[in-house]
Amino acid sequence: MRTSQGQERLVFFTDAVVAIAITLLVLPLVDAVPEALGKHHESTEVLSENLPLIYSFLLSFAVIARLWRVHHKLFQHVGALSEPVVLWNTLWVLTIVVLPFPTEMIGAYGNDRFTAVFYIGTMLASSLCQTTLTVIVWRNPALAVEGNPLPARFLHSSVSTAAALLVAVLLVAFVPGVTYYALFLLLLPPLVERLLGRRKTAA
Secondary structure (H helix, E strand, O other): OEOHHHHHHHHHHHHHHHHHHHHHOOHHHHHHHHHHHHOOOOHHHHHHOOHHHHHHHHHHHHHHHHHHHHHHHHHOOEOOEOHHHHHHHHHHHHHHHHOHHHHHHHHHHOOOHHHHHHHHHHHHHHHHHHHHHHHHHHHOHHHEEOOEOOOHHHHHHHHHHHHHHHHHHHHHHHOOOOHHHHHHHHHHHHHHHHHHHHHHHHO
16 A cells, blocks of 8 residues: 555646647647648648648547546545556556547548547547546545545446447447447436436435
8 A cells, every 4th residue: 555645646647647648639730830831821721721630639638638537536536555556547647648649540541440449449448447446446445535435426437438438449340430420429428327316316
C-alpha cells in the first residue's frame, strides 16, 4: 500500500500526460497553415481543405476530455495506492498517449474501416483499463478515501461503457458503413442509468 502523497503524485503525472496528449491533437492543424501558404491557398481554404482533420481533432478532444473526466471522478474516491492501481493507471495513460495516432489516421483515411476499428479499439482499451481500476478500488475499501467510498453506480457505469464500446468495435469490424456512427452507442449507458434511477425513486 502506498500513501496519499503517492496518490497525489500519480494524479499529477496522469493529468500532465493527458494535457500533453490533448495538445498534440491540434498539431496537424497547425502544420496545415504553412502548407497552405506554400501552395498559395486562400486563408479560407485552410479550413475548407482540412475538414477531416478538424473533425478528427474535435472528436478526439471530446473523447480524451470524457475519459479524463471519468478518471478524475474515480480518483476523487481513491485515497491510497496499490501496485495494481499504479499498473492499470499506467496502461490507461498509454491508451491516452496512443490516441493522437489513430486520430491522425482519421484525418488521412477518413471512414476507412481499419482506421475506425483502430480508433474505437483504442477507446475500448482505455475503457477496459478504467473499468479494471474501478473494480480494484471497489474490491479493496482500504484504497478509498475515508468516508467517501466508491459508489456502486460508478462501477455499473464503467462496465456498461466498456460493453458499449465493445459492441461498437464489433459493429465497425463486421457491418459495412457503420464506422464512427457506432460511437452513438455511448449515449445508451447514461440513458439506461437514468431510467433505472427513476424506477428506484418511484419504487
